[in-house]
Amino acid sequence: MPLCKATFDKIPKEKRDRILNVAIKEFADNGFENTSIQQIAKKAGISVGSIYKYFENKETMFSMVVHEGMSSLEELLMSLADSSEDILVKAETIIRALLKYSRKNPELIKLYCQLTTSDKSEFLNGISQRIEAVSASIYTVTISKAQETGDVRDDINPAFFAFLLDNIFMMLQFATACDYYKERFFIYTGKQATESDDLIVQQTLKFLKAAFE
């Protein structure tokens, strides 16, 4: 069960990207229900019929779009996983990378956020399950290793700490890209913090450093 029809893989990359980007933006901004196929078609400069030549239906188009968006996020995480530095250095690298990514691709983060309230069937065919599994594994393994080398204390549950860690990372991303979370961030910290990645990184690391060591 592919997420798009063969036709979609054959069209010029430029057009393909245009369609996906329009769809990402629409779904991210309005959610699944408030996004209309006709709007996507119009904004992408193609016909409604074409969309149905490319995708089985609205739902699989959404899946495809989510898949694309999440793949990019997944890649980023994978690329960060390998570095074998100190856990806090690694944390800083990750935070900076995630924030940079959020600022650059707010639509993808919004889309991710939309996912959290979507009740599309079967956890979106496992797409979102996978990205969560990837981060879960990366963070848990990193913490476990750090426990072995003595960099992280022994009396904690690596999986649970990984979970808390990811929650913080996720929230920071939402806080820079999604309206509700942005507003909320602002209420807590005022304008300055919300715009200064340095402040965010510095304070978050302080929080984590203590928690881990």
Place this chain on the structure above:
Amino acid sequence: MPLCKATFDKIPKEKRDRILNVAIKEFADNGFENTSIQQIAKKAGISVGSIYKYFENKETMFSMVVHEGMSSLEELLMSLADSSEDILVKAETIIRALLKYSRKNPELIKLYCQLTTSDKSEFLNGISQRIEAVSASIYTVTISKAQETGDVRDDINPAFFAFLLDNIFMMLQFATACDYYKERFFIYTGKQATESDDLIVQQTLKFLKAAFE
């Protein structure tokens, strides 16, 4: 601009609660778009016409419902704010209370979660701002005070730490009530943790204790 018409305040409390509870459940389970006024009317045993006698439109009804739900959460937070104990004891109290609340009122937590992707800005900048403001204030003040008494170290930004703290609290609640977050929690920690409040409390406190002291 009131969230319900005068008529709604006049009807018997029993009926009022019935309507609000049905609406909360529907909006929480299906989201704003997938909830229909006719369904709410039918399940609440009243007519569609009545709903429009009570509320201006679907959007303000949603606002009202969110307002009601959030008020209950707000009250809980306020009640926890006063206790003047040690900050970590307080944290434990709060976590236990929030988890208990989530388990008991998953609908309200789901509703809260729905809010985060809703773009009904009229009240986004109203109701939800207030609840965030309340927790922001409580946590920030608590941390500031603890800094004064020396219970929390001096080199941190109270507002930002309050933000991180609340993120963790919010996520724990989502993780016990909302499908996506539940699944995600499970991926990280497996079945055992998701069902044991004690484990959650204990590990989370370890995380916080180190971070604060």
Place this chain on the structure above:
Amino acid sequence: MPLCKATFDKIPKEKRDRILNVAIKEFADNGFENTSIQQIAKKAGISVGSIYKYFENKETMFSMVVHEGMSSLEELLMSLADSSEDILVKAETIIRALLKYSRKNPELIKLYCQLTTSDKSEFLNGISQRIEAVSASIYTVTISKAQETGDVRDDINPAFFAFLLDNIFMMLQFATACDYYKERFFIYTGKQATESDDLIVQQTLKFLKAAFE
């Protein structure tokens, strides 16, 4: 599984009939697929939404319409069944009645004809099965009785002769109401016959008289 919702039974008879008549005409003239709900709504002077308040969907609306039409035909047949006259007198009565009915309600006959090529599920929920069963029973019983009284010869299969008889009746009705069959009738007999019920009755009876006696 009723063919219309309760709402439809509550509206004024005048309106009810108007809607059904428009629907009968549309379905009869254009067939199921070429009839659009929006057209029916417009021609009946009601809104599309109302149609869906009255009927579950297009298919059940069609069933209802067929049911209504066939009931009227069924009643006619039942009313003709009782008379205990000579079989040929009875045949004449029936032919005259059916022709009169066809001339007066060509839409219903057209609708019946549409049925014969419709592949709507389960033989249209048995609706059409019933009308066929009614005529089958009436004709077969009549022939059997006539065999007992010696009015019809003994060496024939009553059910099969009833079948041939009904075929002829049905064709005569189609030939007066449905375009294709009208044209065909004309090709065979020219203008005169197609318009003269007397000629049709007289010649058909000659045909039957010989066949039966």
Place this chain on the structure above:
Amino acid sequence: MPLCKATFDKIPKEKRDRILNVAIKEFADNGFENTSIQQIAKKAGISVGSIYKYFENKETMFSMVVHEGMSSLEELLMSLADSSEDILVKAETIIRALLKYSRKNPELIKLYCQLTTSDKSEFLNGISQRIEAVSASIYTVTISKAQETGDVRDDINPAFFAFLLDNIFMMLQFATACDYYKERFFIYTGKQATESDDLIVQQTLKFLKAAFE
């Protein structure tokens, strides 16, 4: 106005037949409206574009298909017309031939049946007129001749009797090939009759013999 473009006459017979057979089957099984050009193209292993190179549009394609199907039926009738035997012997020959044909080519009979409810008048007044004219002429002439030789009684209208005769023939064919008429036949006579050509022939002849002589 030819029913297909010149191109269609130039392609290899094998391909031509494949296309026509697929189209006949699709139109016969699903009716005009429920048959899609894309389906025909796919099942025939050609492109949609080709179909439009061969036929002006869906309607003329249908016409062509009907024409092909009816021609085959027409040929059969013509071949039966010449034999100069006794009228009842001829009738038996015809019935047996028509039944055999129906059992062998149910698609063509279904298609013929579809024609009766189609309102594509352009060709209704063309193709189908011709086949009806052919049988009308054959049957009428046969009866007239039989009247001259004294084989059929004098006091009947040959054209009208030919019409009744053809109705019976047509119905027998429909009763062996088309769902609605099959079901109806079964209701009248039960399983045995519907499957036994001998019984059908024998009883029908009894019916006709008396009517004619």
Place this chain on the structure above:
DNA sequence: AATGAATGAGCATTCATTCAT
């Protein structure tokens, strides 16, 4: 000549909202 991607009008159906009773 053959292809099949592209088009867009058209259809069944839903649902927030109104209003006569």
Place this chain on the structure above:
DNA sequence: TATGAATGAATGCTCATTCAT
């Protein structure tokens, strides 16, 4: 005040037809 029938714009999706390659 309460009702629920009526409305009609909007949506997802289909499919005959066209046309660039």
